[in-house]
Amino acid sequence: MLYARATIDLASRDVRIEEVPCRNLEDVLGGFGRSFQILAERTVTHAFTPENPLIINTGVLTASNVTTGLRTYFSAYSPLKASDKGLPAAMWSAGSCKFGPKLKWTGLDEVILEGRADAPVYLVIRDSEQGPQIAFEPAGDLLGLTCHEKIMWLRDRYKDAHFAAIGPAGEHYEDCYMASVALSTENQLKSGDDKCRWAGRGGMGAVMGYKRVLAIVAQAPDKIAKLKPEIRDINKAVTSGPGSRKFREKEKGGLGGTWSNYEPLEKFHFVPQNNFRPKGDGKPELMFRDKVQPDFFVKAESCFRCGISCHKNVYEKNADGTKGAFLAKFDYEPVNLLSTNLGIDDPRKAAALISLVDRLGMDNISVGTTVSYVMDYNERHPDAPILNGATFGDFEKARELVEGAGTGRWPEVGRGVKRLSQSLGETGYAMHCKGLEFPAYQPDTNPGYPWAIAGGHMSMATYMAVALEGNTSLDYWATLITTRGLLFVRDDLLGLCKFAGVTADHAVEALKQEAGLEVTTAEMLAAVRRAFVRALWLERRQGYERTEYTLPSEVFDRPNPNLKVPPFVTREFFSELSDRVWSVFDPEIDQMADGVKA
């Protein structure tokens, strides 16, 4: 099979468009399965060098008729995820909505940005009778605008297009490694509300900022193929079946989205508070959806053609009960990490912080977790606080820190918790692994975090295991990490959203119907596993030592008695688990390395 790639040299403005033969099934499936093979061919010692490519690609089912086939992947060596040797690690970040399909409809499956532009630009990728056309445009008018403002500016100039843009954080890439990439949504373009989707993790927006590419326009008419009955049946099963119930509204037979994680987690006191130190004081209940909803207008909205409607958008409620001004999209992670985990138990303040992070274009997980570290440090050092002296519960100072991170004023925050904690010599309560801040799940309950390859929860499905099954045995954890947990990245190749819960059988059928690809479930999952192992191999190549695959030391040294599970992640447990996990992965990594050499 062939795929279409544009390689853009930003310095010379040379553009090469070519049909590239797939080397293996990972290349065919796409996403990080392909981009990490490209990254593996490069020697990159710093994220902000011309040698570090930014790869923007799609999955084989992006732009297909399969519901949620909307993913775009941004891959590069990350400024945030870096080994103790200082080498950047390969990273991808994914976002939904219509940019990916529009990119594909220009005729491209992949764009590689090489080098660095000599001045800020935005790129316009157009479909034409002669094939994809790529233009460079000066971006002076976009400088300093928020992500949303950039997208609105572009919307007014490019019809039938979608957009990827960075915000002020990406423009201040040297001081903000956690900058994200915003992707426009249909709802945003029509309503004018700030409703981007995000490729948030790992600082892909910072890499784009380094390259001086402030935005990318993908302009093409929609090219939606006729819906096959087999795909219609799959879509029906996805949107009405159990796999997506969690994300649907209650009146549509769902559970109300990720925001509703608060309730099951709080049963165990697993909702992070005050830098991942749950207190068991019941305060997380203040952010339960049922408690918040009466004071606001909450509307479930969706990505392009998706029937799941997972976006829980919070608006002001007018006096007559109707919808007022848009405030923010509430998902569990940003709500928790920008409110409860900062000691701020107020939905309006949470909305303000989420909105601010979005406008600046940062990863809300990384910035929230870094701010919570600052607050924790200041509580421990009341006589020698850092930065603005923020402590838990201080919304105004939290807001200052977020703004300072996204505008380059406070690189201590913007460069992430790993660097900050190392500079202060207090790493024991810095909630990250390998430089990527933890999402809103307790590390005390997830010894699988270290083996996540691109963020703690979306690339290793172990974050909810203790709440789900309560199994704390070594056998269980070693098996979980090395089998089911890693297969969670399947959809990061295919171009689907994990919220769809597409079954393996449906995925295989979709590949057959939409891509003409005859693969078995076993072949597909073997490709996913190879892609995962390749990522581990790349981490090793970038200098990660086994000692870096660990948890913050306070998990071991300061068990939290408020968690309703006996502390099981002891040093002894983790050491043995580590041995067991590496005994599985090491031979596969060695085999991968041998294959690359050959």
Add this chain to the structure above:
Amino acid sequence: MPKIRFTNLFAERIGGVSSVDVPGATVESSLRALTEQHPVLTPLVWGKDGALNAVMVVFLNDRQLVAAEIGTSVEPGDEIDIVSALEGG
């Protein structure tokens, strides 16, 4: 027989099967039959106290049941969904 449908969380443990038909006169007995057929699913469906796992939610023909309702009678052809109340994103 009622049909029990579930997510990948369950399916990946039993060879990719995403639904099963089970004998059962109630939702609870149907779920018991499921875990008798597939013991590997027991810790997902049932808590250590033998009651429904506190983070699982059960739907009968698209209607969400509270835990106390899992004794509800079922008919052949009824659809029972069991899903986790905990997913990230």
